[in-house]
Amino acid sequence: MSTWHRTTVIENRHWTESLFSLRVEGAPLGFEAGQFVRIGLDPEPGNEATRIARAFSFVNPPGDPVLEFYGVIVPGGQLSPRLALLRPGDALYVAGNPAGFLVLSEVPEAEVLWLVSTGTGIAPFLSMLRTETPWQRFRTVVLVHAVRYARERVYRELIGELLEQRKDALRYVTFVSREAAPDALAGRVPAALLDGRLETAAGVALSPERSHVMLCGNPDMLRDAQAALLERGLRKHRRRNPGQVSVESFW
Numbered sequence: 001m002s003t004w005h006r007t008t009v010i011e012n013r014h015w016t017e018s019l020f021s022l023r024v025e026g027a028p029l030g031f032e033a034g035q036f037v038r039i040g041l042d043p044e045p046g047n048e049a050t051r052i053a054r055a056f057s058f059v060n061p062p063g064d065p066v067l068e069f070y071g072v073i074v075p076g077g078q079l080s081p082r083l084a085l086l087r088p089g090d091a092l093y094v095a096g097n098p099a100g101f102l103v104l105s106e107v108p109e110a111e112v113l114w115l116v117s118t119g120t121g122i123a124p125f126l127s128m129l130r131t132e133t134p135w136q137r138f139r140t141v142v143l144v145h146a147v148r149y150a151r152e153r154v155y156r157e158l159i160g161e162l163l164e165q166r167k168d169a170l171r172y173v174t175f176v177s178r179e180a181a182p183d184a185l186a187g188r189v190p191a192a193l194l195d196g197r198l199e200t201a202a203g204v205a206l207s208p209e210r211s212h213v214m215l216c217g218n219p220d221m222l223r224d225a226q227a228a229l230l231e232r233g234l235r236k237h238r239r240r241n242p243g244q245v246s247v248e249s250f251w
């Protein structure tokens, strides 16, 4: 059983009708970039027995007094539609025990780090990119964000600042799957891993000797991307059996 912090919402930014970012304060938590924590609400205020909690990845880097979470409204979902309605001053409960293995301390040496996400799966990578670790450890970092519609390529300002700051090291590639977008790749990540389009767009080669790939988001993408990566000679990383692919499924 973990302890809970009662935090206060300071901002709930809506990017689209279904995508939002919550910023809260009041939980001094220690964690490693890439980890998640359970956050929850009490449908009956003051009655903890009714609490509905779900895992959310930190968008903020460790040490930031304001915690940030990026979410999508899952239609009919128990928690996410309620989170989207939160307003400044409202309470959000945050568990005291962040966890998770999608962290750079679990990643073996590599030259190129690929951070590949669908939808809200970009969250843990944004936290990582806001620490010094990727820039100290990898020559090149490729951030990949695959979404349905162009307007869902969120956090463009932050990513723009990082691209400016890390000119020589950071590459950013987006996929838009359900409409035409001139500055994005079309279709899905696995096909583009197999036909070389992703490498061309990133301007860097993918190889088992030089790369480590972290995958986060939709479990179907995780499955299909791992199959494609296996064809390219990269296999799942395990502590006892090191490989080149780390994954975190959001559902």
Ligand SMILES: Cc1cc2nc3c(=O)[nH]c(=O)nc-3n(C[C@H](O)[C@H](O)[C@H](O)COP(=O)(O)OP(=O)(O)OC[C@H]3O[C@@H](n4cnc5c(N)ncnc54)[C@H](O)[C@@H]3O)c2cc1C
Pocket (backbone or CB within 6 Å): 036, 054, 055, 056, 057, 058, 069, 070, 071, 072, 074, 076, 077, 078, 079, 080, 081, 100, 119, 120, 121, 123, 248, 249, 250, 251
């Ligand atoms: C380790 C971990 C980290 C996570 N981090 C985040 C995060 O940073 N942001 C976030 O929005 N969610 C995240 N999730 C998912 C989150 O925990 C909830 O499942 C999600 O908010 C839906 O909860 P709900 O109660 O509204 O829906 P539920 O009633 O629990 O419905 C679950 C269903 O919703 C769909 N779903 C769940 N999560 C997502 C998602 N993120 N994108 C698209 N479809 C989804 C799936 O079909 C799933 O079966 C994470 C999950 C895990 C396991």
Ligand SMILES: NC(=O)c1ccc[n+]([C@@H]2O[C@H](COP(=O)([O-])OP(=O)(O)OC[C@H]3O[C@@H](n4cnc5c(N)ncnc54)[C@H](OP(=O)(O)O)[C@@H]3O)[C@@H](O)[C@H]2O)c1
Pocket (backbone or CB within 6 Å): 018, 072, 073, 074, 075, 118, 119, 120, 146, 147, 148, 149, 152, 175, 176, 177, 178, 187, 188, 189, 190, 217, 218, 220, 221, 222, 224, 225
């Ligand atoms: N995004 C929205 O506008 C929106 C609006 C309201 C509600 N929702 C709800 O939010 C949830 C998911 O939305 P989401 O758009 O964040 O996430 P998503 O369905 O995971 O889609 C994000 C990206 O992942 C791709 N993808 C899906 N399966 C894949 C696979 N097997 N291999 C590789 N790529 C794959 C999608 O491509 P494809 O497009 O080809 O599938 C899309 O480009 C759903 O419950 C949805 O009903 C979304």
